[in-house]
Amino acid sequence: MVGTLERPRASVFRSNRGITVQLIDDENGWTLVAVDARKVKKKGLSKGELAEAIGQQVAKEAIEKKIGKIVFDRGGYKYHGRVKIVAEAIRSGGLDF
Secondary structure (H helix, E strand, C coil), rough: CCCCCCCCCCEECCCCCCCCEEEEEECCCCCCCEEEEHCCCCCCCCHHHHHHHHHHHHHHHHCCCCCCEEECCCCCCCCCCHHHHHHHHHHCCCCCC
């Protein structure tokens, strides 16, 4: 799975404490957008609510940079739980994959 400048790869990293999503152009080795719990800055959210907020922020920043399509890389995690919530939030934010 390779991301390009026109269609970057959305890489998801999930830990026990949070989740991080990066939009990466693998051809040039650039990270175009990176969002994690610290960037969202919302206290008192559950892990699922935080994952949704991160997905919405990724979509917002991607649209600002004129990115409309991505490749979703779940990073070996099952498409379930927080990974699924992030993906659905990115889709609802206006990105296609």
